Amino acid sequence: MKKGLSLERVVEAAVEVADAEGLESVSMSRVAKQLDVSAMALYRHVATKDELVALMVDTALGAPPPPAGGGWRESLVYLAEAMRARLLEHPWTALAPVTGPPSSPNQLTWLDRVLHALRDTGLDEAEQLFCALLLSTQVQSGVALAVTVNRNPAAAALAAGYSDFLDRATADGRLPEVRRLVRAGVFAGAEMDMSMETEFRFGLERILDGIGALVRVR
Amino acid sequence: MKKGLSLERVVEAAVEVADAEGLESVSMSRVAKQLDVSAMALYRHVATKDELVALMVDTALGAPPPPAGGGWRESLVYLAEAMRARLLEHPWTALAPVTGPPSSPNQLTWLDRVLHALRDTGLDEAEQLFCALLLSTQVQSGVALAVTVNRNPAAAALAAGYSDFLDRATADGRLPEVRRLVRAGVFAGAEMDMSMETEFRFGLERILDGIGALVRVR
DNA sequence: GCCATCAGTTTACGGCATACGCGAAGCAGT
DNA sequence: ACTGCTTCGCGTATGCCGTAAACTGATGGC
Known part of the structure; x- marks a missing residue:
């Protein structure tokens, strides 16, 4: 029973x-x-x-991990990577059509942690919120990309031969810049997983640099 | 017939x-x-x-508009806003479960334009690609947020009373930072549309600042 | 002992993507 | 001109989906 x-x-x-x-x-x-x-x-x-x-x-998503000291930047990196890791443990979260403003309990808890990290940056409240949302979408879209490439068979097949595909697609010379990257070998070799990971880190660092610039002004 | x-x-x-x-x-x-x-x-x-x-x-999505001179930053702003405008004309594009690496013709054409703008920044090819993807996801997620809030009735209702909702959700004091923003009136009044718009601009500026910092190093 | 409330089931409906199959139209070879 | 065969254009049919509605049997307060 x-x-x-x-x-x-x-x-x-x-x-x-x-x-x-x-x-x-x-x-x-x-x-x-x-x-x-x-x-x-x-x-x-x-x-x-x-x-x-x-x-x-x-x-x-679950509750965020306990905070681990450091400045605002370290804290944000920590939270972003933790969130990414959580979502990658349940890849289907990225495919769920859930958008809109944060409202579920755990989502709000994560938001609270991010805001805490931004508390003493001198940014005003609206700016803090926008920064939090910016980071959150960076994490989510990064996961979504990684997941679609790994799960969806069509996308996976495409990713496998992506370099060749682009080579063919740009053969007519109408996309010179894309072709430039193909010839530079940007899409060649290297595990896709790793590429997704470094892309995520790159975007994260750019965003944090951008926030840093604003913090310096305030 | x-x-x-x-x-x-x-x-x-x-x-x-x-x-x-x-x-x-x-x-x-x-x-x-x-x-x-x-x-x-x-x-x-x-x-x-x-x-x-x-x-x-x-x-x-359609083909990108003809390029309109200026430095890399102006060009990127121009492209990002043009793309956002295009997608907002057909709001359903944001809800379409289409991710994965860019592969459709128009998508690749837009990518080409963005790469063209980044050509003379001194960034290496991989960095240029990552910047392009970063911008693209910023546009798409911004549109997705704006659209879900405006279309989805549940999300719209929630957005209307979002401030009140958060006020109630944080009443127990377990989300002090979120509560801080609520009390600061960040979620109060103001048309949601406008808020979405300024959030998009804010994120875009942060990202461009971040790219700018990298460009300066190179 | 009566009856309201609960927890779960059965049945049914309308809508969906799409597997399958059927007739008609082209086309080859003779 | 006739035959056999392939490809097209499309209707029918299937199986799954989410869920509305009506039911059954148990539980517990009075």
Whole structure:
């Protein structure tokens, strides 16, 4: 005999399914089967599937790690990398159509940590918020890119022969700058994973430099 | 008698539907009805729905505008704002689950323009590419945020009372930094549209400052 | 003992992407 | 001109989806 459903158990089961079979396999009936109940049973605890997905993302994100001293910049790097790592543990979070202003509990907690790091920079409150959002989208889009390349078979195939693909696409000379990069070997060799990682770091450093410039002015 | 289908006509019809009724209304049968044919007729010109969506996004993006002189920074601002404007004309592009490395023709053309602007900065090729991707995701995520807030009814309702919502969510004192911003009135009043716009500009300026710092080093 | 409330099931509906198959139209070889 | 074969253009049919609605059986307060 099952010990009775609960919101927690439902979300947990959905996360299990997503981790094991991908977000596209998360249907109400699939999650229900995981719990050995009928599909409609889930609607006792969740109003709609979208709500379930939002909850899934929030629990996958989890609470931020305990703060680890340092200046604002070190703190932000720490948080950004921690968040990236969390999301990469549950790659499907990147595919979930969840946008909009931060509202779920864990999302807000992460935001709070970021704002704490920015507290003594001299930036005004609106600027602090914008910086936080900027960092958050950098993390999320970085994860999304890494994930689509690794999961989606079409994208993966494309990524594998990306250099060749671009070589062919630019053969007619109408995209001289792209061709320039191809000839420079920017897309050649090297594991895609690593490339995604360095791209993320690069973007992060640029953003932090930009914030740093503003901090210096204030 | 219809003049016969073609890939062009199919994509065009799909874009019409998306513009008029949103991306979620774009189903094969809906597009087919628009063209007064049966659903399966579309599959003569398109292998799968995802392919159709990708083509839709590409045509909605369109070709970049003619270049308008100036230094690298002015050029990048120009391109970023032009792209944002294009995407906002077809808000559904932001909701399309299209990620992965740039591969569609127009996407590559925009990339080419951005790389052209970065040509004489002294950055190496990989750095130029990373900068281009960074800018591109900034534009896309900015549009995505603006769009979800304006389209999605739940998100819109939340955005309307966002300040109140956060006030309640932080009442227990566990999110002191977020509460700080709420009390500072960061989320109060002001049209959301405008806020989205200034957030986009802010992020763009930060990124460009960050790139500028790197350029100065090189 | 009665009845409201809960927790979960069964059934059903409309919409979706798309596998499959069928007739018609081109086209080759004779 | 006739035959066989391929390719096109499209309708029908299938199986899955989210979820509305009506049901059943258990639980617990009065």
